[in-house]
Amino acid sequence: MTDLFGARVIAARHPDDSGLLPTAQFEVQTSKGHAFVKALGTEQPGPLNFLRQEIALSPLLPAAAPHPELLWSIDEVLPNLGTWVVVGYSMTKKVRPIDLSWPEEDVAAMVKVVRGLGEIEAPDDPMFLPEEKVFPTDSWEFLADKRPAGLANHSPWLANRLEGLAEIASHAPQAIAGKSLQHGALRVQNVLLPAMPGDDALVVDWIRGSAGAPYLDLVSMLLHARTNDGPPPEATLRRYGLPPGTEQDAVTCWIAVLAGHYLKSSMDAPPTDMPELRSYQHRLARAAVSWLQTRLGF
Numbered sequence: 001m002t003d004l005f006g007a008r009v010i011a012a013r014h015p016d017d018s019g020l021l022p023t024a025q026f027e028v029q030t031s032k033g034h035a036f037v038k039a040l041g042t043e044q045p046g047p048l049n050f051l052r053q054e055i056a057l058s059p060l061l062p063a064a065a066p067h068p069e070l071l072w073s074i075d076e077v078l079p080n081l082g083t084w085v086v087v088g089y090s091m092t093k094k095v096r097p098i099d100l101s102w103p104e105e106d107v108a109a110m111v112k113v114v115r116g117l118g119e120i121e122a123p124d125d126p127m128f129l130p131e132e133k134v135f136p137t138d139s140w141e142f143l144a145d146k147r148p149a150g151l152a153n154h155s156p157w158l159a160n161r162l163e164g165l166a167e168i169a170s171h172a173p174q175a176i177a178g179k180s181l182q183h184g185a186l187r188v189q190n191v192l193l194p195a196m197p198g199d200d201a202l203v204v205d206w207i208r209g210s211a212g213a214p215y216l217d218l219v220s221m222l223l224h225a226r227t228n229d230g231p232p233p234e235a236t237l238r239r240y241g242l243p244p245g246t247e248q249d250a251v252t253c254w255i256a257v258l259a260g261h262y263l264k265s266s267m268d269a270p271p272t273d274m275p276e277l278r279s280y281q282h283r284l285a286r287a288a289v290s291w292l293q294t295r296l297g298f
Helices: 047-062 102-119 138-148 150-154 162-169 218-228 231-242 247-266 277-296
Strands: 009-013 023-031 033-041 069-078 082-090 096-098 179-182 190-194 210-212
Touching: 033 047, 033 247, 047 069, 047 082, 047 210, 069 277, 102 179, 102 231, 138 162, 138 247, 162 247, 179 218, 218 231, 218 247, 231 277, 247 277
Parallel strands: none
Antiparallel strands: 009 023, 023 033, 033 082, 069 082, 096 190, 179 210
């Protein structure tokens, strides 16, 4: 670590939450300042590829995006240990996690950060594909056609509405298209708020980037917040508003797409390297379907 940072390591600690990926993580204090380290080995091939994607994306992010500076990365086969990917970031900004008791000031700060992402144009780079080409939008069509037994574990409200929800989601190519920078994997643990008034926020875990409509990350974030006992997303949208020019039908379409995706994915076999993923997707599906019911009014 001393050689990689070019500075003496004074202290290190594990953060309270490991973030999106099941990495070994350390908050590091060096003689030059604060840093953050993530490490993953070959026993977790799926997350390993996500971390490689994060390393590739980080240098391409616009300067206006609130992301930590990539300092160095390693992707090597180590003797008797297999392949390990390790990455170090500068953490010069003083940030803190969202308070999950959800005080109004944290809700407001979270919305401000995520809405700010939608005001940044995505880089003109092949790494940032259009969201409508990378996010699966046909999940309700699949569910309506196959009607898997796992549907019984979800709301009975869905039983006679699968085709209708597939119709709503079919407008996604137009509804979610745009040029705004998309994080695409936001959750409450990777939005870090300013520790002091006037400081800057950070958004971490850039494992996939894309270009899309400016409201996409905001809607996704409110869904993840709700799954973590956050405020009702529709009430939050009414309080803080959507990006200018956003059509309500487009938002409903995106919520339908998210609900279908998480519901369908929750019924897949759990990946061995991310065993809690399906249960979390199940909770996301329930929250998204509930939000959809609120917006549709029936």
